[in-house]
Amino acid sequence: MERRWIWPFELLDKLGEGGMGVVYRARYVKNDKIVAVKLLPASITDETLLARFEREMQLLRTLRHPHIVHTFGGKCEGDLRFYAMELIEGGNIDDLLRDRKKLSVDTTVAYALQMCSALAYAHDKGITHRDIKPGNFLLTKDGTLKLADFGLATVAAANKLTATGKTMGTFRYMAPEQIRGKPEPCPQTDLYALGIVLFEMLTGKVPFDAETPAEVLHLHLKTPPPRVSSVVPSVPKPLDDLIDRMLRKSIDERPASAVEVGVALKSLDETVRVSERRTVETTSPPTEAERVFIASPMTDETPGVREVPRWAIAIPTAIALLALFWAWSRGDEVDALKRVETMWIGQLMTGGIQERVLAAKTLGEIGTAGDDTVKSLTAALDDPEPTVRAAAATALGGLGSDAKEASGKIFRLAQQDDRPEVRTAAVEAHRKITGETLK
Structure with missing residues (x-):
């Protein structure tokens, strides 16, 4: 490799090459984060075009969406034309x-x-x-x-x-x-x-x-x-x-x-059945969302066990976001948030383990801090599954002082839960809600 450094990135190894540049795995030297860096062809010399590219990169840095690769920014200076993005390694x-x-x-x-x-x-x-x-x-x-x-x-x-x-x-x-x-x-x-x-x-x-x-x-x-x-x-x-x-x-x-x-x-009258590489086991009764988005059983399925691909759990998130945009286009933001909140509360109460974890995270990210959201997340602090308890604590922490009614229960979780990852999540949530650091 002719150039090992493009500050502030150290180029590690080539991941791919195409008509619009070469992609490298790279290390961001300020925090050692591994990212992807794409070098643009040297044949691109139009200054107006490159300036527009830099402006768009600034805008793209603000995009935060679960189905969009996060862009960290780009630069066109001298013969350097590149941009850095989240590293995704599962193919396309x-x-x-x-x-x-x-x-x-x-x-x-x-x-x-x-x-x-x-x-x-x-x-x-x-x-x-x-x-x-x-x-x-x-x-x-x-x-x-x-x-x-x-x-x-x-x-x-x-x-x-x-x-x-x-x-x-x-x-x-x-x-x-x-x-x-x-x-x-x-x-x-x-x-x-x-x-x-x-x-x-x-x-x-x-x-x-x-x-x-x-x-x-x-x-x-x-x-x-x-x-x-x-x-x-x-x-x-x-x-x-x-x-x-x-x-x-x-x-x-x-x-x-x-x-x-x-x-x-x-709205297609098709039951989405997806057979993919990774599966998880759950014995919870299927919810309405699961009936729509659950994977089809494999031919050697263990009796009583349904196989659910992890990535299929992301589909309800897409549906929720689409529902929001649909309602927003009609000027009905409050109603849209309420419908999405209700859907995820249902998932938190009745879904399988990964569905409950995702529901807790999503309710925290929606950030409505409505009474129903706070109550459902507080109830989830008693969930028998530690990953759900931790996710619920983190979500309540994300709501800040709006979740103060849950602070007592979070305090007890931080002191008494038998799983260290749950205690850690509860300590951080208590700090965000009350401003106090537990020792």
Whole structure:
């Protein structure tokens, strides 16, 4: 490696290389955190473009979403053009398709809900991705999906129509307006590309493909897309119709938002059954959310035990976020928060272990501090599962002084619980709620 340091990062090893740069595992020297650093091609020299890239990086640093890769910032100075981001090491949807060729309806819908949740959040912030494709949907080791490379789309736009050998993959996902150069990319531009991604996940191939980029671009502009059902006859008609709408040439004929797409996906009369690499055991009766999002049993399933992939637990989070955006679009913020709060309280009371942990964390992050939230989290401090008790304590701590009615119970937990991780969480929660440090 010619350059081992790009201050304040030490480059450790190369993770990958593509048309828009090289990605390295790197160490942030100020705290030893391991991150991913992407170096942009030296061929990008347009000062206006690079300045825009830096401005977008500043905005992207503020994004906080469970299905978006966190960006720490970027820099364009001299011949240095790079940005740092959260390191995700579970591969991506492109890798998954190479391995499996295509995915089931259930798995596709499960991932699509997370995709829509990420896009809804970004679009609400006024950010259009402009480069949606399978390779930009990264997967954590437990299978959670995260959308990457937002800011890079700005730089990539300058090279798309010239670096044909390196960007052939991108051509397959370009909306007609991107090819024409007008109007400006918008949320529906991302939805067009997402429609192609969903088509590919279900069928194993993209709707428009040819030997040359020019032919692919012509197909996007002039040729009606094939139906998913023409390749996979068993696909549910509502899903087939939704993807067909997403692939319309006219922006106005596509769904209005990622929220609309997410709601349509959720309303499919399909039980989401996902068989993935990692499973956990639970014997709790299935809740309504579990009946929708639980994994299908494996053929060698142990009697009385259901197998739930860890990443499937993230799906209700996506649904909750989509519900919020849906209500916010109607100016109904208070009602939206109340509905989401009620859903998670139900999960905290009746879900399996991981569902209860996730519910506690989510109620803390929502931060409404309503009476029902505080009471349900306080009750969860008596949960027989220590991870749930710790999560409930942490969530109450996040509510600060609004959770003062729980301080007595948290104090007792900090002094008496038989698990050190629970006592640690309770001590920190007590400090945040009361301002006092327990010894």
